[in-house]
Amino acid sequence: xxxxxxxxxxxxxxxxxxxxxxxxxxxQRTFDLHLxxxxxxxxxxxxxxxxxxxxxxxxxSDEAGVIHLHAYRLEARLAPGPAVEWVFKxxxxxxxxxxxxxxxxxxxxxxxxxxxxxxxxxxxPKRSEEHTSELQxxxxxxxx
Numbered sequence: 001x002x003x004x005x006x007x008x009x010x011x012x013x014x015x016x017x018x019x020x021x022x023x024x025x026x027x028q029r030t031f032d033l034h035l036x037x038x039x040x041x042x043x044x045x046x047x048x049x050x051x052x053x054x055x056x057x058x059x060x061s062d063e064a065g066v067i068h069l070h071a072y073r074l075e076a077r078l079a080p081g082p083a084v085e086w087v088f089k090x091x092x093x094x095x096x097x098x099x100x101x102x103x104x105x106x107x108x109x110x111x112x113x114x115x116x117x118x119x120x121x122x123x124x125p126k127r128s129e130e131h132t133s134e135l136q137x138x139x140x141x142x143x144x
Contacts, residue, residue: 028054033119035061035078038102045119047098049090051126058083065102069121072096093125 031047033040038061049055059067061078068075071092076084097117 028056030056030058032083033057033059033067033098035059035063035065035067035100035118037063038065038100038118040119046122047119048122048124050124051090051093053090055086055088055090055121057086059085063102065100067098067100067118070097070099072121090121090123093123096121096123 029047029049031044033044047055047057059076059078060081060083061067062080064077064079066075066077069086071094072088074086074088076086078084098119098121100118
């Protein structure tokens with residue numbers, strides 16, 4: 001009985017190892033944000049990804065300022081010129097604000113911290129089928 005049980009666990013472990021080799025990694029999602037006078041076009045305002053994906057955000061601006069992504073604690077200083085880039089793993093599901101703080105607003109004062117978001121990062125949780133298939137590929141088979 002002990003050898004049989006050891007063989008079953010050995011096969012189950014081997015099955016898990018082999019299934020992880022063939023597992024498809026989540027894709028990398030790339031977004032380009034082009035700020036013009038502190039605003040991005042409407043089609044760039046929602047960055048949708050799935051939890052676990054790698055996210056690449058390339059940002060350019062025609063004026064100096066700071067952009068930051070809430071909850072992920074990412075910040076970048078932008079100025080006219082080459083793009084600045086973030087690459088990170090979307091580990092937390094939810095909607096997170098990307099905020100822009102230009103050097104000065106049109107009135108000459110510094111922009112406030114809780115202005116309308118420049119854009120949002122929307123991280124959707126993995127679908128239940130993905131979780132189910134992950135669990136099935138790592139489950140043990142019992143022959144009773």
